[in-house]
Amino acid sequence: MSGDNRFLGLVYLSPYIIGLMVFTALPFAASFYLSFTDYNLMSAPVFTGLDNYWKLFTGDRTFRKSLWVTLVYVFTTVPLKLAFALFIAVILNYKLKFINFFRTAFYVPSILGGSIAIAVMWRYLFADVGIVNMALAAIGFEPVNWFGDPTNALFTITLLRLWQFGSAMVIFLAALQSIDKSLYEAASIDGAGKFATFWHITMPLITPVIFFNLIMQMVQAFQEFNGPYIITQGGPLKSTYLLPLYIYEEAFKRFDMGYASAIAWVLFVIIMVLTVIAFWSSRHWVYYAGDKRS
């Protein structure tokens, strides 16, 4: 406000600035440095140049497997989750009775989803004799070996995260409800069909939230830890050994802090590159109302 010292705002920001320096910026830089060292907590870090990265990309089969599994996980979970969340949000957006009831029911798993208790429950649901296999048997399918078979185990974690589509859905729903109804009336007078209306009016107007959800879900999916740690312990045959699990075990089980930092940096660079690609491509597909570029 006028007349105040121009640095007054910084006083209010001081907790943030201190926190940013001490708990984010400094660790960020330190982690980069550590990734070029050999450090096992017993003695001081020893600078080893690119050794960690060299080992990662040439000699470490666990890393290659883990990286592949992580990419498969992210590129299946995120699109499935967003598509499903949008589909349900569109259905809920019609004037329906009980909309609040459904919205709550769909949102509850998102509230609880990160909890260890839910991961524990998932182990029971997908057990060989669990209710998922019972339900499959009831509609005439063979029981599936969910946790024993490397091709299925990762999918159980994807299903757990799909089950939590609620928060993405609530964001979509809020965006859908904010669309000006007169646009739909105009389209209907012009004789546009339902699909055309959705594709040419609804979709462009919600691209900003699609973009937002995409980035948030992607960053989150790359850091999935609780699911594989509790449900599958990374197995079988490392088929659910996602990179965060590998980083955790290198750092806090084997105390190989330098190597773990190098893996963390590879993961970070992947997330950053994909985020940058998403931001760069957003110019071509994200529509901001009132923006000249549209």
Place this chain on the structure above:
Amino acid sequence: MADHVLSPALAVDQEAERILKAQRRRHLFSAIFRYGVLTLVGLLMLYPLIWLVGASFKPNSEIFAGAGFIPQEPTTSGYVNGWKTSTPYTFGHFFWNTFLIVVPKIIGTAISCTAVAYGFARFDFPGKKILFASLIATLLLPNVVTRIPQYLLFRDLGWLDTFLPLWVPSAFAGDAFFVFMLVQFLRAIPRDMEEAARVDGANTWQVLIFIVVPLLIPALISVCLFQFMWTMNDFLGPLIYISSVDKFPVSLALKLSIDTTEAFEWNRILAMSVLTIMPALIVFFLAQKYFIEGISAGGVKG
């Protein structure tokens, strides 16, 4: 003549009626489709939780015997045995620990995020743009890359196996998402009252406490609720920093009970799982309005 006029009108009427009928039928079908999908999805969402609660009251022999959730021979043995745990402490002790982690963390978050959001939303100062950009960057920065040095920092401070690593970063507005949410909320509030108070001689600090904070209350409730949920659900933080069993929060205690319970004593684990999610579930149902508003306002992870 009359016939001439009447018959086309009749035809139009009939045609209109036919179209209306078809339209009504289409509406009916699409309504059935929508409710069908919603009910099916709702069932898939809620049945696992219903089953979890039901199964926690079943004897062990019954848990994998059928897909129903109603126990044939209800028993509370899962709760009784699970509560005792395989440690010298009861599960209540672990709930108390969780409480000790959650409450200071929420208070620190609320105070620091309010001050910082006020600074961002109401002041101009050198470097504001860069600092706000850093806020967005922190929002997107994966924790995985800062976790190891943070651990080393807390080790050097002698904070391992205390709750400090779980509290302190939040007390320095470490959860950028909350700051962002409060800034958005503040920007939507007109400044008239604040300016009037300034004219009357109040300083910015008084304006914050007596005018801004009361207006912020709904947003602050959302912040506290989300922080409560996330901290209740947090597993990796305690897993890294807390090593003695007497300081375990429920999330670690539950993991411990999986590792130490006999393989067939399923109902103990299910019963403790139910208790673990209960606080979050109760708070959600008491305050769901704030969750939905908070999430719609700022967008949220989850």
